[in-house]
Every structure is written in structure tokens, then in C-alpha cells.
Amino acid sequence: MSERSIVRPDFRHSPSIDQVGAEERAARFTKRSIKKESKLQGLHLALSMIDLTTLEGKDTPGKVKQLCYKAMHPHDALEGLPTVAAVCVFPSMVGIAKKALEGSKIKVASVATAFPSGQSTRDVKLRDTKYAVAEGADEVDMVISRGKFLAGEYNFVFDEIAAIKEACGNARLKVILETGELGSLDKVRRASDIAMHAGADFIKTSTGKIQPAATMPVTLVMLEAIRDFYYETGIQIGMKPAGGISKSKAALHYLVMLNEVLGADWMTNEWFRFGASSLANDVLMQLAKEATGRYQSADYFSID
């Protein structure tokens, strides 16, 4: 349990968000032009922030092991590359990943709580979480009960997150809001507030199973919620946009947004992650281009 007093405000009073304004602000970050050394720095940072993810019914130990090798050795042809931040898998694959990543600093993240729908009982969700942690998960990515949230049962959602947090023990908890199902930025803000107050270490946009997944305006609203929470409590919360960020250029736009909303303290993989499977290769391709001056064929980058 973290050393953190839990306060439950009236979440109906979360600040309101003007969608048009949020979209305009998000678009403005994309006007920043990231060139030369700042681009190189941004690409390295982006690579180090990736939660390399495989969340499919057809996942096997072999697939997970290959992904773990990729996590540790993104592209050995280029020197001086960071590893990714974590490998994100289903609970049944946590043990495999843990073993495969032994000796590295890469974390094992596991989705839990009846991912991706969250449509199960509290008991099942807690057991799911405890199993993942017992298998060695350093981080747990839970989903909130969107149905309960949309029905206005904020206390239910709050209590559930708090209970999962307790079940996590020392594992860090990422709370997935599944913003593509929430319907408005006001709701995104409200769900962010609930998650942070209930004990989330990270808030995360999406499962990747629902469209739209991460968008810049949604991430902006969540970053602003993190900022307000930080000013209110002094507690730093991490952010993980997930799903739909597959190009380096988009990743750099997100980093610009992070840099200008939360600033230097969040510009590390301890506080910001990209949940993505195909982003890594695009970042590697850009890094290879910066190093050699030429774009390489996609065939030079491993697909895992």
C-alpha cells in the first residue's frame, strides 16, 4: 500500500472540459517542429517509454519470448539504443515474460481485471490481479467498469480501483479508462479524477481493443487532470496513452504535449509510457535514418 491518504471528493464536481478548446490546444502541440538533436533525443526517449505489447488470444510462450528479446535488443545494428520500458502481456504469460526478461531492467506489465471488458465480479478481478502479481508482474493494467461509470455509480468504480490497488501490493497500478467508450471529455476528466483519488499510479487511455483508442485531446485532458491532482496533493501520477500511436511523428507530438503540460519531472519512462506494438519499429526506422541519412526498408527491422 502506498503512503497516500485517500480522499473521495464528489466526482460530479470534476472540472468541465470544452471539447472545441481541448481539440484546438491539442492541435497546437502538433505545430511544434522537432528537428535535429531534439528529434534524436525525442526518439530515444520515445523508445525508452514503450510498453511493448501483445494481447491476443493466440499468444503463446514462443511469441512472448521473442517479444521479450526484442524488448531487450530493439535493434542491435544501431549502437547506444535504450531498451523499451516494459513488456505488456496477459496474466498467463507473466511467468514466461518474467523469466525471459531476467537480468534486464525491463518491467513486466500484465493486464488484469477481466481485460478488456471488465465485465466480471469483483472477486474474479481480484483473483486475476493477485495471480498476475504472484507470477511476477511489476505493473498491473486494470480496466474500470465502464458500465457502472456511465450509470453514475462512481463510488463503485472508486471502490473497485481501491480494492485492486490493495491487491497489487508493490506492483504499480495503471488504470485503463477506455476513453473510447466514455463518450465525452468531461467523462474522461471525471474518470481520471476517480482513478487518481482511488490510488492509481498511472492512468491509461485505452485497452487497444476499442476505437477510438488514444487521441491527443483525450491525453491532454488526462495530463491536465494529473497536473491538477499533483498541485492538490503533491503526488505524481503517470500517464500512458495506448493504442493507435504507431508513428514516430505522433509519438513526438505526444512528448511535446507532455513536455509543455507536465514538464521535466514527467519526461522519463517512470512517469510516461506508450502502449504500442508497432511504434517501436517506426522509431527504430527513424533512428536508423538519423544515423545513416537514409531510410531503410522495413525488412531491416524485426517483426515480433
Place this chain on the structure above:
Amino acid sequence: MATTKKTATKKVAKKAAPSLKFNTAWEYAPALEGTSHVTIAPQYELFIDGKFVKPESGKYFNTINPATEANLSSIAEANAADVDKAVKAARKAYNGAWGKMSGAERAKYIFRISRMIQEKARELCVIETLDGGKPIRESRDIDIPLAANHFFYYAGWADKLDYAFPNRKPTSLGVAGQIIPWNFPLLMAAWKIAPALATGNTVVLKPAETTPLTALKLAEIIQECDLPPGVVNILTGAGATGAALVQHNDINKIAFTGSTEVGKLIQQACAGSSKKLTLELGGKAANIIFEDAPLDQAVEGIINGIFFNQGHVCCAGSRLFVQESVYKTVLRKLKDRMATLIVGNPLDKNTDIGAINSKQQLDTIHKYITIGKKEGAEMYQTDINLPRKGFYCKPTLFTDVAQSSRIAQEEIFGPVLTVQTFRTEDEVIEKANNTPYGLSAGVWTDKGSKIFNLTTKIRAGVVWANTYNKFDPTSPFGGYKESGYGREGGLQGLAGYLHI
């Protein structure tokens, strides 16, 4: 009521007050817009009767880049004789081909101008930035596209004037004398020229002396578009040139955008003449933030309201009113946002605030900053280094400002914001209206009824709700009280150039 429940036992140790650190983790490398595609002649003449001609005055003045103080070009200075030549050419064109042309034919020319502006947009935006100091992001994304859009929009009206004002047969006025300011050089030229041409008038336009280049580029475009000679004449010069234009007897209409001080002189000069007059003058707009506003978006609106174009905007939201209950939060958010504003080389694509347009304007801004400090207001500026060469000003806030402070009453026309608090709706309406100006205002609240209450009671030509500094050719723009009269843009913008 909020239900508060504490479930954990340990309390977090009190650390230093939370604060965010900006501009340290990741600095953006310079991303300069290229200038190799731009042609600026060493010397420009007057554009009269479809040709570039030497000034009768024989005089030239320099136009400089305010970001570097480097000389850009030598510009002809028109005197009364030049004005007379230009007005005669405009009259001849009005009595000749242009006056007799059908609206549908006129529209083709206007449409051609807008297309040409789009084609040359990359060159025009760089020149606008070089000559005026505004960030390339703004000239590229706002000034130039909007200028083209004004021509597009009014091209559409040229053959539909009979339907614009029901039961009227509108007719053109004749020769229009137009004087424009330095804050949006090409855009203001478009605001003036497009409706004048659509309504069948001919034009003598005088751009501001610190920013003549894009108007002269527009003259080249007009030449390339093959407009009949004399339909548009462009005379460069300073105040004396403008005065000669205003005083010329054979002008039917004066349209002026600029300071209230000069506007009053023009109104006096036009008194007793048959000249039709529209004035778009200064402002000191109230930007009002209620406690139920979407605050993060409102903060962005404050930033856009006062720091857009270095604050050189007549409708700038220069008086911020924040409801007391959210004052601290808004100020904190505003300061955090200001910390990420990049001030510097206007040609850098990452620059948010460029150079102040001229030494003279920088002095005016500094004068007001000194006055603000003397008046006892608390000043806040972001902690940044300004380029050593060129005219720059840090984004500036004044808090603890009284309604009677001069910095809250007079137009500063720079990146300087005064912040006042209020308690009730009635109070803020009274304070917002308590100014000689009435050009624009902003209202931020989640409540629709509050928006309608304020928009009906605030005496300003434009009231933005939950946004600020939004412009569109279809929307009329203009002032109340000492902010001038007449409307530009939209259907209403036609009226200033027609007998109705």
C-alpha cells in the same frame, strides 16, 4: 455536498509546494523557415494606374526587419501629388472599364487574386514575418490563408448584390481611400480591397510605413491578375500620405483601421464632406472567466487573447476579469502556460511570440510597463532571455490592478495583460463596459444562459463565448463607441461600400 472519507492511515509528509519545471528536459532545436524562395527588391515604387512609378516626392524610406533591425528594402514615399495621380487613375478606372463591368466579371478578377495569394502563400508569409516581426506560425496559418479567404468570400458576392439587401438597388460609391495598420498588413489589405472591388468601387490603398512589403507584393499579384489599370492603386508612405488621401476632394469613401487618436482626426477631416466613412479603431477588451468555465481551455483563450501577434491586436483580450473563487487556480495555470511560450526569432516555426513591430511601439509598451509598476500593480514576467538584437518584449502580467489604473484603461497594443477579479455577474458587466472602447469581449462559462445574458449587455462589436480571437470572412467585425463604426466582413461588410 462532497463526501470526504479517509481510509488510509498514514499521511504524506509535507514536502515543498508542488511546482512544475518547464524548458529543461527537452529543448527544441531551431527550426527556421527558409527564405531562399523569397524575392524582395532593393527598392519599391508606387503602384499607380497598373504600373510601378517613381514618386513625385522623389523620396524613399527604409523598411526594416524588427527581429534583426536589418534593412529590407527602400520604399517610395507618396506625397499629395502622388495621391492626386492615384485618385485620378482610380476615377478613370471607375468611370471606365471597371465601373461598367458586370458583377460576374468582377468576381472572376477577385477570385483570381485569391487563387494567386494561395499560390504564393509560402513567399507571402515569410515576407509578412520578415517585415512585421510576427511568428511564421501565425503568418502561415492565419494571416495569409485568411487574406485569401476574404477575397474568395467577397468574389462570391459580386454578382449577388441585388439580393444582399432586400427591396434595395445598391450602387457603388466610386473611389475608396483606404488606410491600413501594421499589425496584419496583408490581411487588412484584403479586408479593405475585397469588399470594395466586389461592390464595384476602385481603390487607393495606403499600407503602414513599417509594413509595406506584402501590400506591394499584392500589387504585383494584381498586376499579374491583369486587373484593369487604376482599379487598385497602392501608395506607400507615412502619416502625411494618409492625410493627403483623406483630404483629397475626389474620394467618395474613406476606410481606416488604426488608432482611435488618428481615427478622430480623420473623422474631423471628413466632416462636412460627402465622403462616406468607416473606422475600425482601438480596443481594451474584457476577457471574462467565470468560476464554472472550462478553466484549462479558458487559460488557452487568455493566452490567445493577449499574446496572439505580440498583443498587436485591436481586439486583444487585454483586460482579464477572473471570478474571485477561481482566481488562484487560473493564475497558476496561466503562469504555467506562459512558461512554455517561446519568444524569439519569428522565422522559427516553434516561436509563439515574435518581435514587436517597431522601436516606437516597443517604447510605448515599456512606457506602460513603467506606469503599471508606478501604479503599484504587481508585475509578472516569464523568466526568459530575449534576443539581443531586435525589438522584443517578455510576456507580461499585471495583477492587483484597479479599474482606475491607466494600464487597465488605455490601449497598450503589446503582450501586456492586466488581471482584475470580480464577484458577481452584474459587477463584471459594469466593469467590462466601463471603458471608452467597445470592440470585442470574451466570456467563459459552461452555462448557456449566462453567455446570452452577457452578450446582450456587453457593449462590444464582437463577443466571443468560450473562445477568443476567431476570425472568419463571413462574420462582421467592428466596434461600438470609440472603437469606431461600420462593419467589415460578412454581408454587413458590403454596406460600407454601397449606396443602399
